[in-house]
Amino acid sequence: MINDTILSIMDSRQKRQRRFIIVTSVLALISLALCCSMLMLGNTIYPVADVFRVLMGEEVKGASFAVGTIRLPRMLAGVFAGFAFGAGGYIFQTMLRNPLANPNVIGITAGSSAAAVFCIIVLQAGTTVISIASVIGGLATVLVIYGLSKGSSFSIGRLILIGIGIQAMLTAVINYLLLIGQENDLPAAMRWLSGSLNGAKMETLLPLVVIVLIFTPILLFFGKRLEMLELGEQAATSLGVDTNKTRLILIVSSVLMIALATATTGPIAFVAFLSGPIAKRLVGVGYSNILPAGLVGISLVLASDLIGQFAFVARYPVGVITGILGAPYLIYLLIRINRKGDL
C-alpha cells in the first residue's frame, strides 16, 4: 500500500521533471533559433555558414561588419535584457505572490526611465552617464517604495499601491521633461522610453552581461527557497529558510538585473510581466521556474524585435511590439482580479 504510494509519487514527480526538462530545452532551442535569425536577417540575408564564420572571427566581406558590428550586439542586448526582465519579473511576482507585482507596474522601470530622460534632456549627458543614472534611479525607486510600504508591518498590497502611485508621479516627471526638452533631444529620449535594441554596442553591453552572468547562478540557487517563501513567512521559516536574508538576496539580485537591463535597452514593455505567467503555464507549478521564465523573456524580446524590424513597412522598436502583446494580458488580469475581489 505504502509502496504503491511511493511509486505513484515518484511517477508523477518524474513526469513533471521530464516536462520541465523538455519545456526548458524547447525554449532554449527557440531562443537559439531566434538568435540565429537575428544574425542572419537584415537588409542583406547572410547564410548560416557566413554567420558562423564571422562568429569564429573570420573576415567575411560585408558580413563581418553587418553581422559582427551591428547584428551581434543587437542580438546580445536582446538575449541578456530579455533574460533579466523575464527572470527578474518572475521572482518579483512569485515573492510578492501577485501577478501585478512586477518591476514595470510597481515603478522601478519608471524610476530608471525618469533618471535617463533627465540625463538626456537636462544634462545632455553621454551614454555612460545615462546608464549609471538609470540604474541608480531604479534602485532608489525600489528603496523609496519599500520604505514607504513598510509601515508597522510589511504589506504586499500596500507595496503595489504605493508603487503604482510613485509610477504615476514619475510618469508626470517624464512628461514634463519631454515638454521642456529641446526638439533634437526628443528622439533619443523617446527611443529610450519605448525600449529598443537599436544602437546596441558591445562596449555598452558589458555591465549587463556581467551582472546577468554573476546573479543568475545565485538566483537559481535560491530558487528552492523562493518556492518555500510561497507558503508564507511562517511556514518558510519553520522549514528552515532564513526568510529575511532570502528575500533581500532575491530582491537585490533581480532589481540589479532589471535596472541594468533597463539602462541598456530601455524599458521593454511587459516582458517582465508576461514571462513568468507564460513559463508557469508551460512548466506547471511546483517547480522553480526562474530559468524557463528567463528563456521566455529572451524569446519574447527577440521575436518581438524581429517582428518590429521586418513585419511592417516601417520599423518599430521592440518595446512597441511587446506593448501590443502585453497590454491585453494586463487588462485580462485586472478584470480577473476585479472579479475575485482582491489585490
Added chain:
Amino acid sequence: MKPTHTFQAESITAGYDKKTILHDISIAIPSNKISIIIGANGCGKSTLLKTMARLIKPTSGQISLDGKPIHKIPPKHLARVLGLLPQSPIVPEGITVADLVGRGRFPHHTFMKGWSKKDYEAVAEAMDIMNITEFADRNIDELSGGQRQRVWIAMALAQQTDILFLDEPTTYLDITYQVEILDMLTDLNRKYGTTIVMVLHDINLSARYADHIFALNKGKLVAEGTPSEVITSSLIKDIFNLNCKVIEDPVSDSPSVVPIGRHHNKSISISENPVIV
C-alpha cells in the same frame, strides 16, 4: 521511537513592535508528550508558540533545544528537529497535494541533491498517516477545509521532526474533523513518540487530548500540569472570566467544563459557583 529532547523557554518576554504580549514566561516542554496551550483570546498563546518556534524574536530571555540556544542552531538543522504548522499558511496557486507535502522535505535536502528514496518514503508515509493518499495528484484548491488541513499537517509530518508545533490546527473545522485531526495527532504521538505542542481553542477537547496543559492569562503562565490538575472552575473563572462547573467527561476520564450563563440554568442552585446576574 523519536529521541528525547529538552526544549525550554527561560523567562522570555516577547511581542510585536512595541507591544509586549508575553511577560517573563518560563516553560519546559515535556518530551514525547502532547502539550496544549490554553487561554482566552489575545492572551498570547499563539505568540508563545511562535516565539518558541523562532518566528518571533523574544526581547529578552532564551529558548534552547538540548541546551543550545535556538538562534545559534543553523535554520535548516533546527528545521529537522522542530517543525511548526502556522495558523494560516498560504497555498500556492495550482499546487498538487503530493507536491505540497513534498515541500516538507526541504530541510533534509542539500544543494544539487535530488530526491532520494527516503524523501519519497517520508512523503508517502505522511500522506498515509493523514489519510490523504487518494488525493495525491489532486489540486489543493479542490479540497474541503478538513482535507486541506490534513494536507498541511502531512507536510509538517513529512518534515519528520521530533517536535511538532501546531497553531490552532482545528480552527474553522467542523467538530467531526476536529476530533479526527486530534485523533490522528494522538496516533502520531503514540506510534512515533513525536513531541506535540499546540494551541487549541476548545477547552474540553484540550482537556481530553492533552498530557500536559499550559494555561496562559494576559501574557503570563498561570498554571501547568495534567488536565485534571489544571482545569478547575476557579482557573476557568480566572482566565476566561466564565462561571462554570467542572465535571468528569462522561467519555474519557478527563475533566470537562460546563459553562454557566445567565439563562437556562436549572432552579437548583449550583453551590460552588453562585450565578451572578
